[in-house]
Amino acid sequence: MDQQTILTIPKTTTVPIGDRTRWMRRFGMVLTVIALITVMVSFAILTGMTRVVPTVSTVWLTLIVNGVLMVMLMALIGVELFGLWRAWVAGRAAARLHLRVIGVFSAVAAAPALIIAVLASVTLERGLDRWFEDRTRLIVDSAAMVGDAxxxxxxxxxRADAMAMATDVGRAKELYESEPDRFDGLMATQCRLRGLPAAFILAENGTVMTRTVIVNDWSEIQMPPPEAYARAENGEPVVLTPGQTNQVGVIIKLDGWDGLYLYATRPLDPRVLGPLRQAKEAVADYRQLDQSRFGAQLAFALIFVGVSLIFLIAAIWIGIGFANRLVSPIRRLILAADYVSKGHLAVQVPVRRKEGDLAHLAETFNTMTSELRGQRAELIAAKDQIDSRRRFTETVLAGVTAGVLGVDGEGRVTLVNRSAEQLLATREEELMGHRLFEVMPEVAQILEEALGEPDTRMHQDQISLLRAGREQTVNVRITSEVTDASGRGFVVTLDDITDLVTAQRSSAWADVARRIAHEI
Structure with missing residues (x-):
């Protein structure tokens, strides 16, 4: 066998994606890890899981950082996809497979994100709808209305009691000036009559001129604020609703009393005011949430979209890396198979153990090409030997005066010597591959006997053959041969005995003539 130079496909071939520059892949993986860590930290900050307060500047900072990382990853993916598109247009090996692998990886990564996005949006919308539906809003508003009522x-x-008391007290100005003790009694009587626990005559600077408290255990009485005096300057009563205290009061200016005011107050049940304050706070929070509902939904959507996009882009980049590792050995096999398809069997692919089953496939391919090289060498040697023997046989048969035909098991002519061509007056091209009884009907009977009697090795007969206007007497001998390679075959020998028959006839007639002459 001739020695051939073995061509080994390089481990790193010119590919559309990934192997262009090793640093790009490493940079992409590092950037992917950083992006995943950043988006998880951002999510923790925005959802209040850390000590960092999610202020407006913090939110913008997280959005900018994640946006920059996202743009960088998308740029790397764009460069890779552009290279893949160019390779696919150029028809490079495994480019279509690379596209499919990345497409499947992207679809597998995108489908759950899209499904979860839809479910999360619907769930959030339904959850907020239950909080802000008309029935809930009516309940909240009703609670606020009950407290206000x-x-x-x-x-x-x-207010009514204070106005009536101010009218009665206003008539007792002379009593206030001349008999203060009797005026205090009048104030106490007015308070008991109208159910007011406390009443005061105040100067416009807040000084208490007269104090009347009929409830001894009420010590923490809240006086009106300074702005209340200005509001009551026109004579209209000013109602002071409970603030941080549990009392309600009214301040009213006494007509003709030279800047004096009547202040009446009454405590409210703290067991009622506590829930009322909580209800008001809850109503305020509810209305604020209702107003910021769209903003909350938008913020949640932005957070979710950012997280989903980062994970999606990271999954696509990881898919590109996985596709590179998967397609690279397949690409080498495709290139090697192209060489083999063109008849160059002296080719091998490198075996990398870390590629797993694909490494075993590469070993199998190398074994196959080695076996094919050996078998082709053996076939070439056998063909050369057969050609040599055929040339020798043809040379021998060319020197034989008898016509010789080779016939296969189906009766087709496979071998013709020169004597048979001359005897049948037919060229070799017109005989090869045709059935013998079609080109030589005279031997149909003996050929059928030979085909029908496989146990009989030789059949012989004498026929008359008319070719080119000349009748010949031919002795036909069919010998059966059985071989392992081609099965059953026949050797048809044609001996032209025309001259011999003519001589025998002449000799016979001469003998007959001698006998007739002898008798005469």
Missing amino acids: YLAEHSRAI
Whole structure:
């Protein structure tokens, strides 16, 4: 066997994606890890899971950082996809497979993100709808209305009592100036009559001129603020609703009393005011949430979209790396198979153990090409030997005066010597591959006997052959041969005995003539 130079496909071939520059892949993986860590930290900050307060500047900073990382990853993916598109257009090995692998990876990564996005959006919308539906809003508003109605009722009641008391006290100015003790008694009587626990005559600077408290255990009485005096300057009563205290009061200017004011107050039940304050705070929070509902949904959507995009882009980049590792050995096999398809069997692919089953496939391919090289060498040697023997046989048969035909098991002519061509007056091209009884009908009977009697090795007969206007007497001998390679075959020998028959006839007639002459 001739020695051939073995061509080994390089481990790193010119590929559309990934192997262009090793540093790009490493930079992409590092950037992917950084992006994943950043987006998880951002999510923790924005959801209040850390000590960092999610202020507006913090939110913008996280969005900018994640946006920059996202743009960088998308740029790397764009460069890779552009290279893949160019390779696919150029028809490079495994480019279509590379596209499919990346497409499947991207679809597998994108489908769960899209499904979760839809489910999360629907869930958030339905959850917020239950909080902000008309029935819930009516309940909240009703609670606020009950509290307001309670305070309004007490405010109206104390306002009416204060105005009536101011009218009665206003008539007793002379008593206030001349007999203060009797005036204090009048104030106490007015308070008991109208159910007011405390009443005061105040100067416009807040100085208490007269103090009347009929409830001894009420010590923490809240006086009106300075702005209340200005509001009551026109003579209209000013109702002071409960703030941080549990009391409601009314301040009214006494007509003709030279800047003096009547201040009447009444405590409210703290067991009622506590829930009322909580209800008001809850209503305020509820209305604020209702107003910021769209903003909350938008913020949640932005957070989710950012996280999903980062994970999606990271998955696509990881898919590109996986596709590179998967397609690279397949690409080498495709290139080697192209060489083999063109008849160059002296080719091998490198075996990399870390590629697993693909490494075993490369070993199998190398074994196959080695076996094919050996078998082709053996076939070439056998063909050369057969050609040599055929040339020798043809040379021998060319020197034989008898016609010789080779016939296979189906009766087709496979071998013709020169004597048979001359005897049958037919060229070799017209005989090869045709059935013998078609080109030589005279031997049909003996050929059928030979085909029908496989146990009989030789059949012989004498026929008359008319070719080119000349009748010949031919002795036909068919010998059967059985070989392992081609099965059953026949050797047809044609001996032209025309001259011999003519001589025998002449000799016979001469003998007959001698006998007739002898008798005469």
